[in-house]
Amino acid sequence: MADLKAGNTASLYIHVPFCAGACDYCDFYSIPVMPHDSRPDTYPEAILKEAEIRVQEFGLIHIPTVYIGGGTPSMLGPAGMGRLLSGLGKLWNQGIKAPSEITVEANPESAGEAFLKTCRDKGVTRLSLGIQTFHEPSRSAVHRVGDGALLQERLRLVQDLFGSDFSADLITGLPLQDETILLQDMERLLAYEPGHVSLYALTLEPGTPLASHGTPAERGLPDPDRADALWIAGRDTLEQQGYGQYEVSNFSRPGKEALHNIRYWRMENWLGLGPGASATVIDDAEGRGRRFTVNPDVDAYISWSKRAMSVQDAAGEGLLMEDLDRLTLIKETFLMGFRYRKGPDPGLFRQRFGLDMEACIPDTIACWRNRGLLESEPLALTKGGLLLLDPFLEAAFRELEKKDAIRTGE
């Protein structure tokens, strides 16, 4: 597995799979934690063990960004998060170039003052707070823990400690939500002046309780047209308040964009640590890559981390591996890159695949340009085009699949 190096540079995503409850719409790998569950206590050391192994395995010398997400990282508590951040800090003291951004996700119910101060004092540059909605009937309809008063108290604390260097997530299209409720949520949130807001449209992921139990109408969900209108009302409000849309669901004040996520949209290397996390490593010269996914089983992961093993023995252990051939990688570059308001990076595309994007999908580009949905400089979807990302990608993929030369690179 070590035959494909991460070019010595990769970001780190760390997955913390513990939550206070189980939200009905969630399809992430996460486990509701019961009182006296000791796994969150032992988890930071398991992650640090994996970090040590992967950093050596991939010969990393630079980690541009770190993102600790989940699940709910604040479930580690101040002590666990403190140990995790101190342990990661040792990497930068051992000669690895330090990240310019460290983000920690937190949910208000578990992010008290001690937790937030630990994050700030140990180098976290950006906090990402899962708000979703203040509207309690909508929260209870999807079994989301936490109440509106607590959310506001925690937002005040986050603002005191991080200024505007925080992001907050909101969801549109929740049960029992209408435009008045959404706009009230936004007014409440924006009063705390976050530098960044993620506005997600609720999706019914197969297999989740929200998709499986009852009809959408029985669950109080808006019909698809109303759900679209809600998201657009949210987008317009953010833009009026000075938050620029720089990705399908992400808005920021100038200079407050999420650097870690931009690396995903540009398809730059990242390693994923923790059960359920995945890594993508691309060989720029060859135009091919690999994806490594850690087996989503926290108990197996913790036992694995406790075994004494050399880096060589551990290489590839516990990872599911998938080759990303040229066609797959070009598709993923489009899938991720056209989410981003600046589009895929043309120089990186040429370097990896030896051709221009225009040469891959000329008909799709001409058609969407004529419809005023695609800009040329840079090659990117317009604001209206982003609303039609899925049909754009379907057209682009159909055109790509007809071309054998794209697949083989000959």
Ligand code: SF4
């Ligand atoms: S808090 Fe987040 S990760 Fe946990 S169950 Fe809810 S949506 Fe999923």
